[in-house]
Amino acid sequence: MSILEVKDLAKCFGVTEVLKDISFSLAEGESLAIIGSSGSGKTTLLRCLNFLERPDKGYISVRDRVLYDSDAPASLSEKDIRKNRLHFGLVFQSFNLFPQYTALENVVLAKQLLFKEEPGYKKNKKAINEQIQAEGKALLDQVGLENKRDLYPHQLSGGQQQRVAIARALALNPDVLCFDEPTSALDPELTGEVLKVIRGLAQKNTTMVIVTHEMQFAYDVADKVLFMDDGLVVEYGTPQEVFDKPSNERTKRFLERYRNAEN
Amino acid sequence: MTFLEVTLRLLEGFKITCLIFALTLIFSLPLGLVISFGSMSKFSPLRYLVKVFVWIIRGVPLMLQVFIVFYVPGFLFGAPVSSRFNAVIVAFAINYACYFSEIYRGGIESISHGQFEAGQVLGMTKGQIFFKVILLQVIKRILPPMSNEVITLVKDSALARVIIVVEILKVAEELMSTNAIIWPLFYTGVFYLIFVGVLTLFFNYIEKKMEYFKV
Ligand SMILES: Nc1ncnc2c1ncn2[C@@H]1O[C@H](COP(=O)(O)OP(=O)(O)OP(=O)(O)O)[C@@H](O)[C@H]1O
Numbered sequence: 001m002s003i004l005e006v007k008d009l010a011k012c013f014g015v016t017e018v019l020k021d022i023s024f025s026l027a028e029g030e031s032l033a034i035i036g037s038s039g040s041g042k043t044t045l046l047r048c049l050n051f052l053e054r055p056d057k058g059y060i061s062v063r064d065r066v067l068y069d070s071d072a073p074a075s076l077s078e079k080d081i082r083k084n085r086l087h088f089g090l091v092f093q094s095f096n097l098f099p100q101y102t103a104l105e106n107v108v109l110a111k112q113l114l115f116k117e118e119p120g121y122k123k124n125k126k127a128i129n130e131q132i133q134a135e136g137k138a139l140l141d142q143v144g145l146e147n148k149r150d151l152y153p154h155q156l157s158g159g160q161q162q163r164v165a166i167a168r169a170l171a172l173n174p175d176v177l178c179f180d181e182p183t184s185a186l187d188p189e190l191t192g193e194v195l196k197v198i199r200g201l202a203q204k205n206t207t208m209v210i211v212t213h214e215m216q217f218a219y220d221v222a223d224k225v226l227f228m229d230d231g232l233v234v235e236y237g238t239p240q241e242v243f244d245k246p247s248n249e250r251t252k253r254f255l256e257r258y259r260n261a262e263n
Numbered sequence: 264m265t266f267l268e269v270t271l272r273l274l275e276g277f278k279i280t281c282l283i284f285a286l287t288l289i290f291s292l293p294l295g296l297v298i299s300f301g302s303m304s305k306f307s308p309l310r311y312l313v314k315v316f317v318w319i320i321r322g323v324p325l326m327l328q329v330f331i332v333f334y335v336p337g338f339l340f341g342a343p344v345s346s347r348f349n350a351v352i353v354a355f356a357i358n359y360a361c362y363f364s365e366i367y368r369g370g371i372e373s374i375s376h377g378q379f380e381a382g383q384v385l386g387m388t389k390g391q392i393f394f395k396v397i398l399l400q401v402i403k404r405i406l407p408p409m410s411n412e413v414i415t416l417v418k419d420s421a422l423a424r425v426i427i428v429v430e431i432l433k434v435a436e437e438l439m440s441t442n443a444i445i446w447p448l449f450y451t452g453v454f455y456l457i458f459v460g461v462l463t464l465f466f467n468y469i470e471k472k473m474e475y476f477k478v
């Protein structure tokens with residue numbers, strides 16, 4: 001049973017077709033690594049999933065709920081879009097933590113705001129807030145930051161900031177957690193700690209879409225790998241299929257370049 | 264006139280100076296925010312209209328604007344502005360709102376787009392993103408230019424005297440012409456300096472308060 005279904009997704013910016021025809025599906029608990037050269041549209045794809053960009057064409061559903069379908073166009077209100085977004089989480093390349101909040105506050109803020117809109121909030125305010133705080137702390141524990149809760153983003157290293165960002169994205173229990181090159185903004189010695197957290201999530205069967213340039217990591221962690229080039233899905237399969245015996249010339253060339261760069 | 268008498272007279276004028284200062288801020292700070300949203304609107308006719316308006320207000324001397332607000336309604340509608348003081352407040356509030364709007368706009372646009380997007384992907388509303396995420400960062404960013412503007416306002420308030428609103432400098436001028444003494448005029452400087460000194464301390468305090476985070 002697939003949890004995420006993407007069909008024929010297309011997106012242009014002006015005359016540049018960034019996504020031409022993207023289709024894939026993802027089963028619950030699986031992690032999908034998306035690889036591809038710079039400018040192939042990986043970020044744009046994640047942004048479409050998170051409704052930061054509006055696709056021009058295609059279909060997106062999560063748990064059989066249609067979130068976007070260009071064949072049955074419905075003008076989405078801001079409220080609908082917000083609801084759609086909650087199916088997804090997104091971890092940015094540049095963390096984007098809120099600087100004026102502590103690590104813990106960053107993690108719990110959105111959830112607090114969400115609960116304030118609930119009808120029964122006023123009555124159970126205290127209990128709800130305690131619950132949210134406890135969950136936030138547990139998430140920070142999970143990413144190995146139990147003693148950094150009360151520090152502000154500028155007091156944390158890049159790797160720690162990214163781990164807070166992961167905890168923040170997890171706080172809303174998204175169906176699909178997306179990562180956009182979560183380690184590219186980090187010094188090499190800090191990538192390990194972040195990859196370790198993502199690895200841990202994969203072991204706990206978190207459904208994830210991970211755009212990454214870390215090929216070894218994709219090979220080890222992902223259940224499926226998707227190679228994108230020029231707005232198209234060129235290759236899709238298990239890591240063994242894509243990395244060890246790619247069928248497409250373009251995939252071969254891309255992987256070749258990586259191997260050369262690494263050696 | 265004794266020193267005490269002069270001080271008391273000047274204090275009366277200073278009260279008006281403070282009132283002009285406070286009322287101008289009360290009206291222009293929020294009005295500036297509205298104007299800044301207009302100047303960032305996605306609806307281009309509105310955006311251009313607002314930009315032209317800001318250009319005019321910032322391009323014309325404040326003194327002239329005070330005259331215009333005071334006299335023009337009388338010319339046009341035969342309904343002169345009844346209160347000189349109100350005319351000053353209206354002119355000042357609009358003028359300062361335009362300056363503030365540009366400071367706000369600069370501040371808001373300087374916040375990385377990633378902050379808005381991080382809020383969006385967490386399901387926050389536009390209002391929540393603005394008030395819970397962006398605003399404090401903007402305030403921290405714009406504090407230095409705002410303190411400049413606010414300190415300028417203290418001294419600009421003296422322009423009210425051109426339509427005979429009796430603020431502190433006007434009082435000093437009156438004392439000068441009726442009593443043939445000039446020192447009260449210089450003495451007003453002390454009032455301004457103390458006022459600006461207090462404001463400077465206030466802004467330093469706020470800046471200190473916001474040192475706990477970096478933007
Ligand atoms: N808002 C935009 N307006 C115009 N063009 C855009 C916009 N966003 C992305 N593009 C273009 O779309 C193409 C794909 O960009 P995208 O960021 O999705 O690539 P990417 O695969 O994530 O690349 P990278 O590996 O460098 O992050 C690029 O050519 C880029 O210039």
Ligand SMILES: [Mg+2]
Nearest residue numbers: 042043044180
């Ligand atoms: Mg990218």
